[in-house]
Amino acid sequence: MIARLQQPWVQRGIRAALAAGLAWQIAVLLPPMLSEYAFYAPLGAVIAVHPTVADSASAAWRSVLAMLMGFALAYGVYQLTLAVPAALTIALIVALSIAVEQWRRLLREQASWVSFAAVLMITVGAGEPGPYVLRYAGLTLLGAAVGVLVTAVLFPPLQLTTAVTRIADTRLLLSTHLAEIAAGLRAGGVPEPREWERRGTALDAALEAMRRAETQVERARRANPRAHRWQGIAGSIREQSRALDRVAVLVDDLTTLVVEFQPHRRGLDRVDGATGWVLADTLDGLARVVRIPYHAAMEAPDDRDAAIADAMAALARLTTLLRTSDIADDEGFFALGAVTVGTRRSLLALDAHERFPRPVWPTPPA
Secondary structure, three states, X not given: OHHHHOOHHHHXXXXXXXXXXXXXXXXXXXXXXXXXXOOHHHHHHHHHOOOOHHHHHHHHHHHHHHHHHHHHHHHHHHHHOOOOOHHHHHHHHHHHHXXXXXXXXXXXXXXXXXXXXXXXXXXXXXXXXXXXXXXXXHHXXXXXXXXXXXXXXXXXXXXXXXXHHHHHHHHHHHHHHHHHHHHHHHOOOOOOHHHHHHHHHHHHHHHXXXXXXXXXXXXXXXXXXXXHHHHHXXXXXXXXXXXXXXXXXXXXXXXXXXXXXXXXXXXXXXXXOOHHHHXXXXXXXXXXXXHOOXXXXXOOOOHHHHHHHHHHHHHHHHHHHHHHOOOOOHHHXXXXXXXXXXXXXXXXXXXXXXXXXXXXXXXXXX
């Protein structure tokens, strides 16, 4: 039940329902001139309930502004075209309203209310424009204010659950991406470039969803009374998201190099086995570090320490292979070097430093 309540759409549904009910109850208590049109208030409440407090406030005032612009435009054109057939007047009002809606910098997603309000004014409120504007815009503004208040008071959303889920999905796909390349190297080959591009589609979608979720968390912190309580988690989400984004770019480069240039088949010197196995160990090590984002213990080595140590050891073997190889093939050599640099930069982006370095034992004399 608690997990269900943490879903953004469930929270928004509860807020919207409560705001609409409160707005209606307040509107029916107003003087008869307004209370007869109380149904406009719940409309404003629903318009103003958004995933974040900042978005709710923005939607509220932009929607009412767009409505007022539509009303004013319709009334002005109506007065200037009294001698014109009604069909032409309506067509002109709609055309001008849509032109005004292009002012996206001010009205944003609420721009469509301009034409909607303009048509309502000319078809319903032209006979008494003043009272109609007061009822419609005034009650909508009242409902919108209730919607913003409810959003700010009733578990104001920070979108943390969604962001954490998106980051976990991306982390899993990225580590799987690396592990699959490593498995292919151990089997003596890698997917064809076109096949690998198709495999990367899911990762690209996950990265885009993660970026949107991280941006939503940043927006949710604005004007949110609970933001200070979750500042640490929100900061961690930002850091993880951006680190994974950087790593994903690097990983895309290095896997493209492996798939297209296949340096393990270029005749480079062998160190501790075939080049493909050294590359596979390196990518597997990076995959494990991606998969384990946190240390479980502060005073003793844990699984993340072991993963970092293995990744560093594999990277050291790859570096040794690169340094001791004859340049048998330029493209293969440079591709291997780029993979080495990309792996090192990925580990740095993941803050993968060795807290408990493994002891280096001296080589016994022959």
